[in-house]
Amino acid sequence: MDPARRLGPAQIGVLTQLVVATVLLGGIYALISVGLTLIFGIMRVVNFAHGEFLMLGMYLAFWAFVAFTADPYFVVVVAIPLFFVVGLVVYGLVMRGVIHASHNVQIFTTVGLSTVLQNVALVAWSGDFRYVRPWHLSTVLRAGSTIFNLTQVVASLIAVALTLTLVAFMKWTHAGRVMRATAQDRDAATLMGIDTDRVYRLTFAIGIAAVGAAGVLVAPLYSVYPTAGLQFVLLSYVVVVLGGLGDMLGAMIGSLIVAAVEVAGSYLFGAAWKEIFYFILFILVLGFRPAGLFGQRGAGTLGV
């Protein structure tokens, strides 16, 4: 099941293999985490339902594959606008009412949303494990002594491309500037004529579009089931805290670190242990940042 293992037999050039595995996995983790850090950085909301939107992306890939034998690479093109709209709707129905509420209220709300989405998936699609098996899953690529499969390479490339596009959007477009300005000083942004409620809506929709796209991309690499998002959401919290809350480039670096820990840990101790390593890393990170999850307020806010 574990992608680090699936890359192929590690007889020769183990180290190269591990490095390649880390980079491939890190690229995907970056796309998963970047939406979380964006939403936190600008809205100051931790979206505990982040993993469930990933799960919905996986189901989208699954059903598109079952119904039309649609390749996840192409489904991702549809997923981005689709999840953008989902983000707009969820913002209007759920998030808008709590955006200025206390952290406790926000936590209850997004945890509640997460539970609702899991149960809707359970009722609609049952708890069965589902698999997406496009042709490229069995296509093996060789680079020197290293062997890995096409699905993961392309998924990772698309994920990295999308993440970099988002970073560039935040840094160089007027809309990106407007979003960062709102994060840094909401009242001052209002005094510039910026409609901050619209900025929050847009931010949430972009974050959900990113994680929805990530869900589609990872669907062939993992099994699809109603709580499939949980395994990713834990690591994305580690990534986001590691990279600095609200720091998108930090999230990309954090993704590589988490991927390296997972790949090395799986190789040395077996894949079953990987969650232990996330937890240890998480505790270490929080230990070195005693202010914890909400203590980083303002630091480099979306300086990008």
Next chain:
Amino acid sequence: MLRLEGIDAFYGDLQALAKVSLEVRDGEIVALVGANAAGKSTTLRVISGLVSPRRGRVLLDDADLGGVPAYQRVDRGIVQVPEGRRLFPFMTVAENLLLGAHAERARGDRDRTLAHVYELFPVLGERRTQLAGSLSGGEQQMCAIGRALMARPRILMLDEPTLGLAPVLVARIFETVRTINSQGVTVLLVEQNVRQALTLAHRACVLESGRLVLEGQARELLGDDRLKRAYLGL
């Protein structure tokens, strides 16, 4: 013309303004003075829409701004430079200035206005790629004023623009305000430097504990005994 009619404003239970009525006519510089916590900033926030009054009306050319959210008031030409400058600290000077031109009314002319702002404050041009948070106090104030000018204001509201600045910079800011006004921008100026503000302004209003206690020609107020005792230390 901008007019406030019988404004009452609250923060929770605390009343910050009581029955405040005042007028700012086109082309004027109006100084708004008063002690700490008198309600000067609150008056500006009521005009810009950041604070909604519990009673009373804000009128721009006889149009009630009551239902107009703060961000839309910028498009009507009402632009506030907030107390403490409130730049976007992790963004460059140029980015801050460009954000000033977010409003519809300013977008088309953005590049021309930017050139004008760099002309008015050459130091901002030199520092355009520097983070706003790293500027000195005087430069930050120039950047805040420049950012507001980017919106092409009709009425510019300045909240204590000279606070914490060295005397030479204070004079520089006052001179800039006069220049901006001479180019056709109406100015509502909140100031601690009462004497200089009254020398610059056409008219002035004095707030005391949320109430308007004096109003008149700035020159006449300069000679007013009550004002002299309270603010000019004479």
